Amino acid sequence: MPLIEILFLLLFGHAMADFVLQPEAMGYGKNRNDKIHDMEHSLFPVWWYWLTAHSLVHGGVVYLITNSLLLGIVETVIHWITDFSKCEGWITMHQDQAIHIGCKLAYGFLIYYSLL
Numbered sequence: 001m002p003l004i005e006i007l008f009l010l011l012f013g014h015a016m017a018d019f020v021l022q023p024e025a026m027g028y029g030k031n032r033n034d035k036i037h038d039m040e041h042s043l044f045p046v047w048w049y050w051l052t053a054h055s056l057v058h059g060g061v062v063y064l065i066t067n068s069l070l071l072g073i074v075e076t077v078i079h080w081i082t083d084f085s086k087c088e089g090w091i092t093m094h095q096d097q098a099i100h101i102g103c104k105l106a107y108g109f110l111i112y113y114s115l116l
Helices: 003-020 024-029 047-068 068-088 095-110
Strands: none
Touching: 003 068, 003 095, 024 047, 047 068, 047 095, 068 095
């Protein structure tokens, strides 16, 4: 598969997982600092359920595109850490997206040049 095709699929998958497949409840729920978790008797699961589920969606998308379980697991872990950092205010949304896109570029090059 040409490199441009791999990169397109990875970026498409990222857009799908981060924007289309992330419901509003997950967007708020994955942030432990969001007021949704302050509500008495909140029906929301704990924040790390949401963050882990969101990260697993990303890892699954990377796995489906690259057919690499290793990259799927790496994506899950990096996505979890990156989104946690964004929710804590340690990085901005732009830095968050740059890290995510940088990972996709790295995966694309690793797959294309058969370095895995």
